[in-house]
Amino acid sequence: MTRGASVEFAGVSKQYGLVTALRPTSLVIAQGEFFAFLGPSGSGKSTLLGTVAGFIPPSEGRVLIEGSDVTAMPPHRRNIGMVFQNYALFPYLTVAQNIAFPLRMRRLPRGEIARRVDRALEMVRLGDFGGRMPAQLSGGQQQRVALARAAVYDPPLLLMDEPLGALDKTLREEMQEELRQFHRVVGATILYVTHDQQEAAAMADRMAIMNHGAVEQAGPPRDLYARPENSFVARFLGEANVLRVVAADPVAAGRLHLRTEEGPALLACGSPPAGIACIRPEDIAIAEAPIERENCFRGRIVDIVHVAGSIRYSVAIAANCTLSVRVRSDRRTAVLPMDAAVHVGWDAQDALVLPS
Amino acid sequence: MMGRADAVLGVAGRIGAAVLLAAFVLFLVAPVVVIVLMSFTDQLYLTFPPTRFALRWYASAWEQSRWLRAAWNSIQIGTATALASVALGTLSALAVTRGGRRWLLPFGSLVVAPMMLPHVIIAIGLYPTMLDLGLSGSYAAVVIGHTVVATPLVFTTVAAALRGYDHALELAARTLGANGWRTFRFVTLPMIAGGLLIGGIFAFAVSFDELMLALFLAGPRTETLPRLLWEHLAQSVTPTIAAVATLILAFTLLLLVAAETLRRRKAVEPPP
Known part of the structure; x- marks a missing residue:
């Protein structure tokens, strides 16, 4: 098992002429961590990965691996493994030759190469596929070859740029499980870029939410979901009902009475400044009878969506305020009818008060 | 069978297309054919059509x-x-x-x-x-x-x-x-x-x-x-x-x- 390498970004930024791809970013990733960069396209996550790989020289700042400055080091000397979205397998080489490529570049003896290639093929359960050409394999198999090729020389750091992006949903979930398993076995630090929040949350120890070339917030997935620092993070991870606050009056210690642009006034836990209030759909209760919660509103069901394991109601509680409410459902759950007059409610502590 | 091209072109168009094809063959391919045929002549000068098949001019070039x-x-x-x-x-x-x-x-x-x-x-x-x-x-x-x-x-x-x-x-x-x-x-x-x-x-x-x-x-x-x-x-x-x-x-x-x-x-x- 390899010891993972630590990675540090010290004020790394990237400008392309007048365009800023990455604003000054500082971040420390611990040894052996599975760290995900999550954000919409153009948020700078791939740029950040490129500075670690050595493809993109930062405009300013330094990149450190295991404490040593690699900012000016060419990619082939960094001893990093990388998995690309479209696998980037060499189409004119067999699977075994693809996996042998990094070992040949390191001028390992022939016998050693053969031994390591066999071991890597076993690891990704492709023992019988060494003689095939990449084009003869399925997408998932190609991805496993790419993984084996990036890991066969035991690099202490692995970079993955949307590695599951080209796979269909079922296969993607299988591969997520496989990658987590792989991370446990190999022990290398993994930097993982994705735009899929479920994927990031399912796999990463910690993740950084990126937007407009900057890290909005970094931390364990659960913390980011429970305590987002701004509305972008709140909306990007899961769903959130966002109400704009026009006035906030303290009513007790840590409790605010909020008036909102959308109409409803509500009680929430938090402290000024209060710019917005977020309520997760699953934190809202729904019933025909009034609900015993600190915030309770009457409304009408305007939309019903069934998803696996839950039902999502859209409930209009004011002229321009429709809340999304998610309730768990099984075969015995009674579904409320469309247009039904209902009550929705939540406690003050369920609402997040954020500056903006 | 009436192809789509025929339907679009109509009779006049089809005649036009045939003429174009004939011209193409005549001006682009015919000269090549003429040259090749003439090279196999047994005469002392360039003649068309050749009277008898011979390889003497190939031999002459080779010599x-x-x-x-x-x-x-x-x-x-x-x-x-x-x-x-x-x-x-x-x-x-x-x-x-x-x-x-x-x-x-x-x-x-x-x-x-x-x-x-x-x-x-x-x-x-x-x-x-x-x-x-x-x-x-x-x-x-x-x-x-x-x-x-x-x-x-x-x-x-x-x-x-x-x-x-x-x-x-x-x-x-x-x-x-x-x-x-x-x-x-x-x-x-x-x-x-x-x-x-x-x-x-x-x-x-x-x-x-x-x-x-x-x-x-x-x-x-x-x-x-x-x-x-x-x-x-x-x-x-x-x-x-x-x-x-x-x-x-x-x-x-x-x-x-x-x-x-x-x-x-x-x-x-x-x-x-």
């Missing part, structure tokens, strides 16, 4: 050392031109497609420009230059002239090959421990080998068929087949010309078939 020397010159010059254009064309294509510098993009049009320029203009430009350099009439002069007009062909085929696959292959090789040269040697080169070979064949064919530059730049020692043909046309028109022209035609066709076969085989290969 004249000047034709053989010209053929050998053409092959040498064509090979050198192909090698030089492959080197220059590949480097230019790499610079334009992989250079990563925006100012390099117009450079692509510059490389292709000689393909549009009349050869006579290039010849007028090169002729005094070669005189100054003391190269006039040398192999180098003809090879340089032909490389100017053949490089665009290599550039186009190699640039297309480079654009035809994901740049991530090279990035992957870099992360896997290959330096710049080994990335080119073990990734870029295998990926563009087909385009390179086709470009090289085209470059050879262009040089092999080229007259104008050879007229200006070649000397008696370095005269090429097209140049010798030209001279014979101006002086003594014998069926030898038809025989040599037929041989050139066959050789060029062979090159084109080779290039086309390579291109198809490349197209059949599954995408990476």
Whole structure:
């Protein structure tokens, strides 16, 4: 098992002429961590990965691996493994030759190469596929070859740029499980870029939410979901009902009475400044009878969506305020009818008060 | 059966299309057929249609050392031109497609420009230059002239090959421990080998068929087949010309078939 390498970004930024791809970013990733960069396209996550790989020289700042400055080091000397979205397998080489490529570049003896290639093929359960050409394999198999090729020389750091992006949903979930398993076995630090929040949350120890070339917030997935620092993070991870606050009056210690642009006034836990209030759909209760919660509103069901394991109601509680409410459902759950007059409610502590 | 094209064209259109096809055959293919047929004549002058089949003019060309020397010159010059254009064309294509510098993009049009320029203009430009350099009439002069007009062909085929696959292959090789040269040697080169070979064949064919530059730049020692043909046309028109022209035609066709076969085989290969 390899010891993972630590990675540090010290004020790394990237400008392309007048365009800023990455604003000054500082971040420390611990040894052996599975760290995900999550954000919409153009948020700078791939740029950040490129500075670690050595493809993109930062405009300013330094990149450190295991404490040593690699900012000016060419990619082939960094001893990093990388998995690309479209696998980037060499189409004119067999699977075994693809996996042998990094070992040949390191001028390992022939016998050693053969031994390591066999071991890597076993690891990704492709023992019988060494003689095939990449084009003869399925997408998932190609991805496993790419993984084996990036890991066969035991690099202490692995970079993955949307590695599951080209796979269909079922296969993607299988591969997520496989990658987590792989991370446990190999022990290398993994930097993982994705735009899929479920994927990031399912796999990463910690993740950084990126937007407009900057890290909005970094931390364990659960913390980011429970305590987002701004509305972008709140909306990007899961769903959130966002109400704009026009006035906030303290009513007790840590409790605010909020008036909102959308109409409803509500009680929430938090402290000024209060710019917005977020309520997760699953934190809202729904019933025909009034609900015993600190915030309770009457409304009408305007939309019903069934998803696996839950039902999502859209409930209009004011002229321009429709809340999304998610309730768990099984075969015995009674579904409320469309247009039904209902009550929705939540406690003050369920609402997040954020500056903006 | 009434095809879609027929429905669109109508009767007048169909007659027009037939006339166009006839004209195409008459003006483009017929002269070639005439030349080939005339080369097999047994007469002392060019006749059409030939009266009796004979190979005496092929034998005659074979016996004249000047034709053989010209053929050998053409092959040498064509090979050198192909090698030089492959080197220059590949480097230019790499610079334009992989250079990563925006100012390099117009450079692509510059490389292709000689393909549009009349050869006579290039010849007028090169002729005094070669005189100054003391190269006039040398192999180098003809090879340089032909490389100017053949490089665009290599550039186009190699640039297309480079654009035809994901740049991530090279990035992957870099992360896997290959330096710049080994990335080119073990990734870029295998990926563009087909385009390179086709470009090289085209470059050879262009040089092999080229007259104008050879007229200006070649000397008696370095005269090429097209140049010798030209001279014979101006002086003594014998069926030898038809025989040599037929041989050139066959050789060029062979090159084109080779290039086309390579291109198809490349197209059949599954995408990476």
